[in-house]
Structures are given as C-alpha cells and as structure tokens.
Amino acid sequence: MAKKVLVVEDNDLNRKLFCDLLRAHDFEPEPLSDGREALKTAKAKTPDLIIMDIQMPHVSGLDLIGALKKDAGLKAIPIMAVTAYAAKGDEERIRDAGAESYVSKPISVVKFIEEVRALI
Template sequence: MTKRVLVVEDNELNLKLFCDLLRAHGYETEPVRDGREAFDRARAFNPDLVVMDISLPHVSGLDLIRTFKADAELKAVPIMAVTAYAAKGDEESIRAAGAEAYVSKPISVARFVSAVAALADPA
C-alpha cells in the first residue's frame, strides 16, 4: 500500500523538490503551501507522515506540530520538521513540540529520503 505524505512548505521550489523526491520513491504526496490549511488538509488526506516546514507565514510550524499532536486523529502521525534554522536549541524545541525527526535545510537528499523512510515505513 502506498504511503501518504503531507508536505507543508511555503517555498514553492522546496515544496516541488520534496514532493518530487517523495513521488520518485513511491510515496503519494499532498502539497500544502499555506500552514493555515495544514490541519484541515491533514484530516482529509489521512497521511502516514507529515513533512513540516517550521518557518511559515501566518502560523508557526511549531504551533502546527502542537496542534497535530493534540488531535485524537492526528497525534499518532509522525512529523518530520524541515527548517533552515539550525541554531543551538532549535532541534530540542522542535522535538519538544512533538516532531519525531528534524532535517535542516539545505537538505541532503539521502538524509531526507532516509528520514522519511524511517518514519513512514518503520520495519
């Protein structure tokens, strides 16, 4: 069965890159450009994994992670945070919000795909 990945990313180039990479590795993707739509789209799409940008306009990726983890239907869905912010303490605050994984931008394609597989297809 094809795994489903919701990709929340406001940068059009990154959104296309992430979705193209995921599709090339056999995942079905649902791109979300506006974080304000992420929660409703996730409930409709029923993803196996969420790839979440942290720096979004209008709403914080950290707040979205907390919202997902507080929801009965979505709390078990793993979240992989992707961010350009790599300051000391950022990974800890991202994981404290509820993300199961953290990948910094610019991404390493191999690391990105490996992290997705570990979360979406646990052995």
C-alpha cells in the first residue's frame, strides 16, 4: 500500500510538482493549499509524512510544525520542511520547531525523493 504524504504548499506550481514527484515514486500525495487546514487534515488523513512549506499566507509553517508536534496523535509523523527563503540560521530554527528534515527551494528532484524515502 502506498505511503500517504500530506503536502502543505500554497504555491500551485510547487504543490503540483511535489505531488507529481511523489506519485511517480509510488507515494500517495494529499495536496493542501491552505496551511490553516493542516492540523485538521493531518488528523483526518493520518499521513506517513508531512511536507510543509514555511512561508505561507495566513499561517507560518514554523507555527504549524510546532502545533503538529504538540499534538499527541500527530507528533510521531515526520515533517519535511521546504522553503525558498533559506537564510543563515533558518535550518536550525526549522529543526528546533520539530521538523526532521529541511529542503531548500528550488528543490533537487533527487534530494527531494531521497529525503522523502529517508523519513518514511
């Protein structure tokens, strides 16, 4: 059975790219464009992995990672953070929030899939 991956990404092109890559490698993506729905969707779908954009309108990916890790039913789900705004110290802040992995945009297709496989 295919592993489920919740893809929380507000950018349509990035979300489609991530989902297409996941499908091509036999994962079952669950796309989500609005981060405000991430907790509810994660509880309903119980994904094997969450891919989380950091810079989104309405809610920060960092705040969502923290909220997911504080939820007893969700904290064991690994989170791979993706962001285009990779400044010095960002990776440390993202990992401190609870993300197990960090990939900067533009993504390397090979690295993206390697990270997904390493986390599931």
